[in-house]
Amino acid sequence: MSDKLNTDFKKHIVRNFNDYLEILREIKKDDENVWFRGQSNASYRLVPSAMRDVYTIKDQFDRPKKPVKLTEYNNRGDMVAYVDVAGMLEEFKKLAKPYFRIQPNNDLEWYFLAQHYGIPTTLLDWSTDPLVALFFAMPEKVNLSSDDTIKDSIEDFQENSYSDKGAAVFVINPGKMNEICTFYKVKKTDKFIDFPLDATEHYNLISTYLPGSCEQLLPCCITSTPIDKRICRQSGNFTIHGNMVWPLDHQNVTKSAIHKIFIPYQCIKEMKEILDVLDINKRSIYGDSELDAITKNISKESEKNLKLAIEELKGKYQESLVQ
DSSP: OOOOSSSSSSEEEOHHHHHHHHHHHHHHHHOOOOEEEEOOOOOSOOGGGGGGEEEEEOOOTTEEEEEOOOOOOOOOOOOEEOOOHHHHHHHHHHHHGGGGGOSSSSSHHHHHHHHHHHHHHHHHHEESHHHHHHHHTSSSOOOOOOTHHHHHHHHHHHTTOOSEEEEEEEEEEEHHHHHOOOOBBOOOOSOOOOEEEOOOOOOHHHGSTTSSHHHHHHOOEEOOOOOHHHHHHTTTEEEEOOOOOOOOTHHHHHHOEEEEEEEEEEEEEEEHHHHTTTTTTTHHHHHOOOOOHHHHHHHHHHHHHHHHHHHHHOOOOOOOOOO
């Protein structure tokens, strides 16, 4: 069944696998061209992995600020710092090249691979397969209080769109999202972009989002290329995010275009069992690759460097106050 609530998201609630299929049927009846994303906690925002630990370091007048982890979003124009995405991409390209049978044609395809092998990027994964999204919504462990009931979890979500008492699958129309987010127009026309950009056909435009030389602010929905079996297994596409660190669901205008399907944690066991019967599991979704260990080291090193840099900035800020 589907409980649609009058909130910013187009909200739905499932209590079992059949509910999930019925909601998908309802959504796709109105809109065939949709993408899906699963998150293991409904409280998580739609923000790329590289932008989850962000620190403010300067104000809009280029004056140093005491580095503080960003917890609330604003439009004051502060300068922020996060992990060195461009540096990690270059390191990944050097170390990963021998592991790929098909070599990427350009930096964008390298970026797709980096994302799918665990490097923090400004990409957010979406899938054209709702069962793949459901797999990613499944937490490895669920810690439920003995007093928690499915009714309690549903009521919590009804009151709070970012409830932590369940998982979530998000559904977007990528063309509609581009129409909302984009501030550029299709060349030589007056029409705003209302379709997902193709990674090959629109490479020159999408490349302006790449790390190190990003010229864009707002996110954009883009299709991937079948460069790797992991991307193919996950039916993967992306939103690629610009220099603005706001989550995709930060503004009401984007929230209102997003379906959020809430899955109470009490339902997870049944969902996992059915997905496993359908052979949708970690083995089929990821496969095995020695690259995973390599990318984990690259990510850890970058996170360590960010923390060191922030501590150094904090020290300099304190010195400036004394002077």
